[in-house]
Amino acid sequence: MHYRRFGKTNLLLSVFSLGTMRCLSSELEARKTIQHAIALGINHLETARGYGKSEQYLGNIIKTQLDVPREQLYITTKVPPTPDADLMRQWLDESLERLQLDYLDCLAIHGINTWEHLAWVESETGCMQVLTEAVAQGRVRHLGFSTHAPLEIILATLNTDLFEFVNLHYYYFFQRHAAAIELAHNKNMGIFIISPSDKGGRLYTPPPKLEQLCHPFSPLELNYRFLLADRRITTLSVGPANPDELTVPLKVANQDEPLTAMEIEALLRLETQAKNALETDHCHQCYACLPCPENIHIPEVLRLRNLAVAYDMTDFSQYRYQMFENAGHWFAGVKGNHCTDCGDCLPRCPHELDIPALLSDTHQRLNGPPRRRLWE
Structure with a gap:
């Protein structure tokens, strides 16, 4: 130790x-x-x-x-x-x-x-x-x-x-x-x-x-x-x-x-995989899309989509996504299905992502039974 x-x-x-x-x-x-x-x-x-x-x-x-x-x-x-x-x-x-x-x-x-x-x-x-x-x-x-x-x-x-x-x-x-x-x-x-x-x-x-x-x-x-x-x-x-x-x-x-050279190489593989798997749907977590009029935590929703698509981390992404609307200020924001397609976020995204479509896709992939914090 x-x-x-x-x-x-x-x-x-x-x-x-x-x-x-x-x-x-x-x-x-x-x-x-x-x-x-x-x-x-x-x-x-x-x-x-x-x-x-x-x-x-x-x-x-x-x-x-x-x-x-x-x-x-x-x-x-x-x-x-x-x-x-x-x-x-x-x-x-x-x-x-x-x-x-x-x-x-x-x-x-x-x-x-x-x-x-x-x-x-x-x-x-x-x-x-x-x-x-x-x-x-x-x-x-x-x-x-x-x-x-x-x-x-x-x-x-x-x-x-x-x-x-x-x-x-x-x-x-x-x-x-x-x-x-x-x-x-x-x-x-x-x-x-x-x-x-x-x-x-x-x-x-x-x-x-x-x-x-x-x-x-x-x-x-x-x-x-x-x-x-x-x-x-x-x-x-x-x-x-x-x-x-x-x-x-x-x-x-x-x-x-x-970090050793081998560890750095492994981390670079993860970066390359995300880039290749997500292509033009890759949310880069710049947070320029916020605030959302419907209180959707767009970057976090899309981060969870990134992980599910790039690395098959669907179990984790579902676990976190299902805490939206169920953990108060510990995990703020609402789920992606609350998007009204208002377009408010679109001109602010430097990567020109189709955010409403990605929010809908994330909800279909990750929604499930509500989750709460462990001690609750």
Whole structure:
């Protein structure tokens, strides 16, 4: 296991962090998973108020069932944004009580996803007042935020200079947030990548075409290496449901050198495949088509189509597409079938895509039963 400095917090974190969102089946299974992760060198454990009994399980395990001192572990929990200072104070108290801790190494505001959330944070009488007091009291040592927001909101939140670290989405198959990675790095912030195996493409169950394109590497390994080779990034989330699910990710826990020639060649094959398979229907993710009058997240809809057509990543694309209209601000926007063919987006697309036709095609390919976020 390799370790990296978590930005201005100066914490030395393992390059993989244990996310406990899926450690929900039982406290026994959670204990086995956490103990195994620590034995393999993971020193950063992350949970959240919203993750079912995760805080409670983790608190019991830290208190009585670990072979390492508390001081050798870094514990992060997350609480939602709120304009109510008293409510934030209550939530912080409850999290510390469930975790059975006197202090948190890191606390993140969980999901600054909208401009309204950011306004709550910036308010002089809102939740940040409570969290600043908690830092002064030693109950919280470092403050950060997690986000599923559009890039513009992420950049604005980073520019408040209120936080020491950020949890965000960024993967080989989703590089929209590259500017946020760069800004956070320039501000000396810790950078924590959310769910690179699942949200990064469900790469633990890749389609045969994607496996062939990535050979001799697995798609999961190649995505991990894409991220670990970037020295601006501190740590990647791994969220196992049981100890066995740690085996594959941690095979690359000591491989954080620059990309090799063979790895670069595999990534170039992926680029070539997308270009050849999508031809003139290739959405280049410039976001010039937004805003959409019907609130369709056109670039994300078409990104999912790109993945399904180019790499046969239909399972992943359906999984994400079916979350539109079912996950609120965590996955904003509506499905492609809401397109009214108004043509508003057409003159703004630099590649002259027939966006209404592509939205309709995507809906036919990917629509299915509604999906919700895991903890719901």
